[in-house]
Amino acid sequence: MSIKIALLGFGTVASGVPFLLKENDEKISLAAQNKIEIAKVLVKDQAEKERLLAAGNDFNFVTDIEDILADPEIAIVVELMGRIEPARTFIRRALEAGKHVVTANKDLLAVHGSELLDLAQEKGLALYYEAAVAGGIPILRTLVNSLASDKISRVLGVVNGTSNFMMTKMVDEAWSYEQALEEAQRLGFAESDPTNDVDGIDAAYKMVILSQFAFGMDVKFEDVAHKGIRKITPEDVKVAQELGYVIKLVGSIEETQSGIVAEVTPTFLPKSHPLASVNGVMNAVFVESIGIGESMYYGPGAGQKPTATSVVADIIRIVRRLKDQTVGKAFNEYKRPVLLAQPEDIQSSYYFSILTPDQKGQALKIAEIFSKEDVSFKQILQQESENKQARLVIITHSINKNQFEKVTAALQSVADFELLNTFKVLGE
Amino acid sequence: MSIKIALLGFGTVASGVPFLLKENDEKISLAAQNKIEIAKVLVKDQAEKERLLAAGNDFNFVTDIEDILADPEIAIVVELMGRIEPARTFIRRALEAGKHVVTANKDLLAVHGSELLDLAQEKGLALYYEAAVAGGIPILRTLVNSLASDKISRVLGVVNGTSNFMMTKMVDEAWSYEQALEEAQRLGFAESDPTNDVDGIDAAYKMVILSQFAFGMDVKFEDVAHKGIRKITPEDVKVAQELGYVIKLVGSIEETQSGIVAEVTPTFLPKSHPLASVNGVMNAVFVESIGIGESMYYGPGAGQKPTATSVVADIIRIVRRLKDQTVGKAFNEYKRPVLLAQPEDIQSSYYFSILTPDQKGQALKIAEIFSKEDVSFKQILQQESENKQARLVIITHSINKNQFEKVTAALQSVADFELLNTFKVLGE
Numbered sequence: 001m002s003i004k005i006a007l008l009g010f011g012t013v014a015s016g017v018p019f020l021l022k023e024n025d026e027k028i029s030l031a032a033q034n035k036i037e038i039a040k041v042l043v044k045d046q047a048e049k050e051r052l053l054a055a056g057n058d059f060n061f062v063t064d065i066e067d068i069l070a071d072p073e074i075a076i077v078v079e080l081m082g083r084i085e086p087a088r089t090f091i092r093r094a095l096e097a098g099k100h101v102v103t104a105n106k107d108l109l110a111v112h113g114s115e116l117l118d119l120a121q122e123k124g125l126a127l128y129y130e131a132a133v134a135g136g137i138p139i140l141r142t143l144v145n146s147l148a149s150d151k152i153s154r155v156l157g158v159v160n161g162t163s164n165f166m167m168t169k170m171v172d173e174a175w176s177y178e179q180a181l182e183e184a185q186r187l188g189f190a191e192s193d194p195t196n197d198v199d200g201i202d203a204a205y206k207m208v209i210l211s212q213f214a215f216g217m218d219v220k221f222e223d224v225a226h227k228g229i230r231k232i233t234p235e236d237v238k239v240a241q242e243l244g245y246v247i248k249l250v251g252s253i254e255e256t257q258s259g260i261v262a263e264v265t266p267t268f269l270p271k272s273h274p275l276a277s278v279n280g281v282m283n284a285v286f287v288e289s290i291g292i293g294e295s296m297y298y299g300p301g302a303g304q305k306p307t308a309t310s311v312v313a314d315i316i317r318i319v320r321r322l323k324d325q326t327v328g329k330a331f332n333e334y335k336r337p338v339l340l341a342q343p344e345d346i347q348s349s350y351y352f353s354i355l356t357p358d359q360k361g362q363a364l365k366i367a368e369i370f371s372k373e374d375v376s377f378k379q380i381l382q383q384e385s386e387n388k389q390a391r392l393v394i395i396t397h398s399i400n401k402n403q404f405e406k407v408t409a410a411l412q413s414v415a416d417f418e419l420l421n422t423f424k425v426l427g428e
Numbered sequence: 429m430s431i432k433i434a435l436l437g438f439g440t441v442a443s444g445v446p447f448l449l450k451e452n453d454e455k456i457s458l459a460a461q462n463k464i465e466i467a468k469v470l471v472k473d474q475a476e477k478e479r480l481l482a483a484g485n486d487f488n489f490v491t492d493i494e495d496i497l498a499d500p501e502i503a504i505v506v507e508l509m510g511r512i513e514p515a516r517t518f519i520r521r522a523l524e525a526g527k528h529v530v531t532a533n534k535d536l537l538a539v540h541g542s543e544l545l546d547l548a549q550e551k552g553l554a555l556y557y558e559a560a561v562a563g564g565i566p567i568l569r570t571l572v573n574s575l576a577s578d579k580i581s582r583v584l585g586v587v588n589g590t591s592n593f594m595m596t597k598m599v600d601e602a603w604s605y606e607q608a609l610e611e612a613q614r615l616g617f618a619e620s621d622p623t624n625d626v627d628g629i630d631a632a633y634k635m636v637i638l639s640q641f642a643f644g645m646d647v648k649f650e651d652v653a654h655k656g657i658r659k660i661t662p663e664d665v666k667v668a669q670e671l672g673y674v675i676k677l678v679g680s681i682e683e684t685q686s687g688i689v690a691e692v693t694p695t696f697l698p699k700s701h702p703l704a705s706v707n708g709v710m711n712a713v714f715v716e717s718i719g720i721g722e723s724m725y726y727g728p729g730a731g732q733k734p735t736a737t738s739v740v741a742d743i744i745r746i747v748r749r750l751k752d753q754t755v756g757k758a759f760n761e762y763k764r765p766v767l768l769a770q771p772e773d774i775q776s777s778y779y780f781s782i783l784t785p786d787q788k789g790q791a792l793k794i795a796e797i798f799s800k801e802d803v804s805f806k807q808i809l810q811q812e813s814e815n816k817q818a819r820l821v822i823i824t825h826s827i828n829k830n831q832f833e834k835v836t837a838a839l840q841s842v843a844d845f846e847l848l849n850t851f852k853v854l855g856e
Contacts, residue, residue, distance in 0.1 A: 020719055024579040027644070030762060031576035130574070136720040138574030145573060146558070146566030148459035149740035151452040216455070274726060277705045282722075291448055291737030292564040294710075295727030298702060299720055309719030312577035324754045334458060 002035035003319045006068040008042045008090055009081035010052060010061075013104060013131075016308025017078065018059075028312065032319040036312075040068050042090075065090055069097040076318055078311060079103040088112055095119045095127070100327065102314040104131035104307055110205035110221050113212075117330065124328040126321065128314035133206045134159050134283040136306025137299040138313065143213040144332055150291035152214045154254040156426075159206045161281035161301040162189045162197035163229050163249040168279045170237050171246055177232060189281060199228035200264035203251040207262045211253050214287070216334035219253075219262050223340060226264040235383075236353060236421055239393050240268050243379055246276040247423065254346075259339030261346050268351055268395075268425040343401035349378065349425040350404055352394040354411060355385065355418040366392060366417070369410045373403045395425055430463035431747045434496040436470045436518055437509035438480060438489070441532060441559075444736025445506065445743075446487075456740065460747040464740075468496050470518075493518055497525040504746055506739060507531040516540055523547045523555070528755065530742040532559035532735055538633035538649050541640075545758065552756040554749065556742035561634045562587050562711040564734025565727040566741065571641040572760055578719035580642045582682040584854075587634045589709035589729040590617045590625035591657050591677040596707045598665050599674055605660060617709060627656035628692035631679040635690045639681050642715070644762035647681075647690050651768060654692040664781060664849055667821050668696050671807055674704040675851065682774075687767030689774050696779055696823075696853040771829035777806065777853035778832055780822040782839060783813065783846040794820060794845070797838045801831045823853055 007014050021028060021036055029035055041059045043049050049061040065086075068074055077094040079101060081087045087108055092115075094101050101120065103109070109116070109132050120127035130140050134157070143152075158164050165187075166180035175183075181198070184190035196202045204226040211219040229249050240247045245268035253262040269276040274296045278284040283301030288294055300306040321327040356362040363382060370377065379395040399407075404422075411419045435442050449456060449464055457463055469487045471477050477489040493514075496502055505522040507529060509515045515536050522529050529548065531537070537544070537560050548555035558568050562585070571580075586592050593615075594608035603611075609626070612618035624630045632654040639647040657677050668675045678695035681688060697704040702724045706712040711729030716722055728734040749755040784790040791810060798805065807823040827835075832850075839847045 016719075020577055023718060024577065027579060027762060028577060136723060138570055138723075141574050142566055142570055145745070146569050146738070146741050148744050149448055149452065149456060150737045151455060272707075274705065277702065279700075289737075290451060290733070291444075291740075292734045293728055293731075295564060295566075295725075297723075297725060299723030303721070305718070306720045309578045309717075310574070312719075313574050316576050317573070324752075324757075326752045326754055329752075334455060 002037045003032070003075050003322065004037050004039035004073045005076040005078055005315060006040040006042065006071075006074045007038060008065070008077060008079045008087070010041050010043055010057070011080065012304045013307045013311070014041075014080040016304040017311060019305065020308050020312045028316060032316045033323050034319050036315060036319060039074055040071065042068060065093065069093055069099070074099060075322065076100045076102060076315060078315065079105060080311070082107070084108055084111070088116070091116055092119060095123055095125055098123065098125065100126040100318045102311055102318070103127070103129050104311055105129070106132040106202070106205045106209060110208040113209070114218060121330055126318045126327055126331070128317060128331045130314050131307045131310035133209050134285060135300055135302045136309055137283060137285060137297050137301070138310065139285045139297050140209070140213050140331070141313070142297060147287070147289065150289040152255070152287055152289045154252065154288040155210055155214045156275060156286040157203070157206065157210065157251040158248055158275055158278045158284050159251055159301060160197055160200070160203045160249060161283060162194065163203070164278065164283070165189050165281045166198070167229060167248050170232065170234070171241070174234055174237065176234055177230060198230055200226035200249060203249060203264040207251045207253055207264060210285070211260065211262050213332050213334065214253060215255060215260050216336040217260055217338045218335070219260065219338060219340070224262045224264065227266065229266055231421055232266055233421070235391065236423070239353070239381060243395065244271055245269060245425070246271055248275065248278070250275065250424075256341040256345035258342040258345045261341040266423045268423055270426060273426060343405070346401040347398045349398050349427060350396050351421070351423045351425050352396070352411070353420040354392045354394070355420055356390050356392055357416050358384070358388045358390045362390065362416070363392060365414070366394070366411070370394070370396070370407055372410070373406045375399050375403050375407055391420075398427070430465045431460070431503050431750065432465050432467035432501045433504040433506055433743060434468040434470065434502045435466060436493070436505060436507045436515070438469050438471055438485070439508065440732045441735045441739070442469070442508040444732040445739060447733065448736050448740045456744060460744045461751050462747050464743060464747060467502055468499065470496060493521065497521055497527070502527060503750065504528045504530060504743060506743065507533060508739070510535070512536055512539070516544070519544055520547060523551055523553055526551065526553065528554040528746045530739055530746070531555070531557050532739055533557070534560040534630070534633045534637065538636040541637070542646060549758055554746045554755055554759070556745065556759050558742050559735045559738035561637050562713060563728055563730045564737055565711060565713060565725050565729070566738065567713045567725050568637070568641050568759070569741070570725060572762075575715070575717065578717040580683070580715055580717045582680065582716040583638055583642045584703060584714040585631070585634065585638065585679040585712070586676055586703055586706045587679055587711050587713065587729060588625055588628070588631045588677060589711060590622065591631070592706065592711070593617050593709045594626070595657060595676050598660065598662070599669070602662055602665065604662055605658060626658055628654035628677060631677060631692040635679045635681055635692060638713070639688065639690050641760050641762065642681060643683060643688050644764040645688055645766045646763070647688065647766060647768070652690045652692065655694065657694055659849055660694055661849070663819065664851070667781070667809060671823065672699055673697060673853070674699055676703065676706070678703065678852070684769040684773035686770040686773045689769040694851045696851055698854060701854060771833070774829040775826045777826050777855060778824050779849070779851045779853050780824070780839070781848040782820045782822070783848055784818050784820055785844050786812070786816045786818045790818065790844075791820060793842070794822070794839070798822070798824070798835055800838070801834045803827050803831050803835055826855070
């Protein structure tokens with residue numbers, strides 16, 4: 001017997017699905033206990049259909065979603081079009097038509113996930129999306145299955161390959177942000193408008209989904225503060241290295257006594273931290289928990305075959321559950337009321353880079369500002385700069401978010417000072 | 429409703445189980461959709477029972493396995509005694525009594541796994557053992573679920589915490605093997621007889637189990653060649669560093685065109701390889717596959733809470749499957765006929781460290797030996813040694829196992845040469 005599936009979209013990732021189904025047929029059929037057959041593939045229009053056929057693709061391409069929804073033989077719809085519309089409507093309609101759904105669409109899930117998950121639950125259908133977070137890393141299913149026994153206290157993720165590629169170049173080759181972006185665009189890692197990647201938006205989407213799986217809390221995208229890598233300078237990178245750190249764009253979710261806090265921000269990682277050696281377009285999710293302690297899941301965050309591997313793993317799971325008649329189970333059953341942390345419970349060390357006039361007494365003035373908020377220094381570096389200015393770099397001991405906001409505001413209120421950058425610093 | 433379980437043994441790992449069941453009760457109960465209750469705990473004798481009770485342990489301790497086997501309310505038996513007997517007999521009897529079994533006993537599974545798995549299968553019972561390989565790293569279930577869609581070509585593992593702790597000290601602190609062993613014993617990482625850890629036996633057990641999950645092949649322990657870290661000298665460590673490598677004890681399983689080859693041996697890892705920064709007692713399993721490409725799973729390989737986390741994850745899975753009435757499924761369903769690789773298909777680069785008389789023409793003599801077997805050099809280093817001897821270090825290009833054996837035999841047959849060490853070298 002074979003289970004028939006339909007693909008929505010036939011871009012890079014989608015074409016990895018037939019590759020795996022063919023190359024790994026024996027193992028996949030054994031795991032699914034069924035053959036999996038791509039019965040139909042939805043493409044945009046007749047022109048795309050003809051182009052794909054001419055290129056030798058031997059699939060039943062259709063241009064109308066109705067051809068798939070109305071086909072009672074198709075059990076699973078695999079959405080790989082990306083973006084919000086028409087993906088959202090097609091997934092809704094597929095669920096309404098009684099079809100199980102697999103998707104890799106993190107934007108959609110982060111923003112409209114709950115409406116789609118509710119609909120799937122109501123219909124007793126599967127809606128799986130392992131590929132939505134860190135493409136090839138099987139982090140979601142691992143959190144669901146293997147870490148069900150563990151209580152997670154913090155998740156740290158290098159989950160945006162584009163920005164990590166750029167940061168790796170900025171650290172290893174001392175490139176500027178602009179040079180790194182140009183190379184990322186040349187290699188096709190960054191889009192012409194790189195906003196989603198370099199401003200931490202893509203990583204914030206992933207934090208929304210990871211919050212649900214790791215902490216059972218449906219944090220809203222708006223509640224994930226995100227700050228990107230645009231403002232990181234070669235000076236920041238250099239001083240980080242001198243002080244024993246590597247800068248990366250890190251997404252974090254932490255449970256404090258009052259609730260959880262999720263954010264994305266450039267972070268100083270101690271060189272010995274396992275995330276510090278995650279380089280290039282590779283991703284990793286680092287988990288701190290009361291049982292395992294520290295564990296890390298490392299792999300490619302995007303790409304045709306890695307993403308298709310996660311998509312096919314979801315398909316296998318659904319096909320197997322169809323056989324076992326247990327298919328209604330939600331992908332993530334861990335649900336708790338959302339509680340967001342109070343600012344006074346959000347603790348971190350911070351890096352401050354401040355431009356001051358090159359005159360006596362500036363360091364003292366700054367020390368007074370920090371001292372007023374009870375913020376003590378772990379490290380302080382003063383560097384000559386151009387134009388009779390000095391650059392002062394401070395790494396604080398652990399402080400709370402209120403202290404951080406107050407010090408930042410105070411520094412910004414002094415006309416002589418220019419607050420160049422503030423980043424989080426992870427302790428050893 | 430609650431599901432009753434029994435623990436066999438109440439050592440370090442076992443006492444981590446009630447810790448997790450208590451501290452993570454809410455999440456565990458939600459995942460299992462049942463309360464999990466430790467109904468009985470088997471201890472060795474009355475003296476141990478009294479000692480544990482006096483220490484404030486509030487469990488129903490029993491000293492006779494019959495009290496557990498004959499109790500119809502106990503659904504799951506959790507074996508955490510270690511070693512072969514009586515664990516093997518108790519697991520057999522538990523299965524015969526219709527009880528599901530969870531164990532962390534890698535020695536037992538590597539040597540007698542198939543008889544126990546066959547019995548479980550015959551009885552329609554679960555026999556799960558996530559904790560048996562790399563304690564806190566959920567690698568087995570990840571291979572079963574998430575990598576079902578992928579075809580694995582090679583697995584590399586740093587899976588023995590004791591030897592990795594020692595190697596880390598030998599690399600980072602330039603300690604000798606003896607110094608590292610003494611410190612490992614002082615800290616309780618190594619036993620007074622460290623054979624299993626330092627000779628690669630423990631890692632070889634884990635390769636047996638990983639072969640089953642990653643390649644579907646039930647490789648015998650005897651077919652896993654193992655070579656330990658006893659003979660590694662500070663000179664080996666130093667030259668590795670100079671050439672851009674880190675030495676670690678690495679277990680590997682690789683599929684060649686004729687079959688698979690599993691072995692454990694000290695290996696030169698390029699410094700940039702993700703496994704090279706796995707330090708101290710931490711473990712990691714690095715997977716190469718056609719879909720994901722490269723992925724790594726990192727965490728503690730042993731210890732009370734990490735191991736208990738894997739054990740409780742197994743328990744949750746069984747309890748949930750009892751509810752879903754799908755409990756007969758084998759932990760690992762991937763099975764293929766065992767095919768062992770032919771020596772000519774087993775390819776690797778190697779490191780040779782050779783002591784020669786400090787006379788002209790020695791390097792040429794050695795070059796002739798390598799050349800005769802078509803082995804070319806990637807790197808060669810000559811170092812003055814004591815007693816009018818020179819030390820010659822060679823890293824070859826990729827060669828097959830036959831070539832390696834022939835060169836090794838030829839070097840050993842020359843009375844003037846002393847072949848100090850040969851290790852595998854992983855390419856970039």
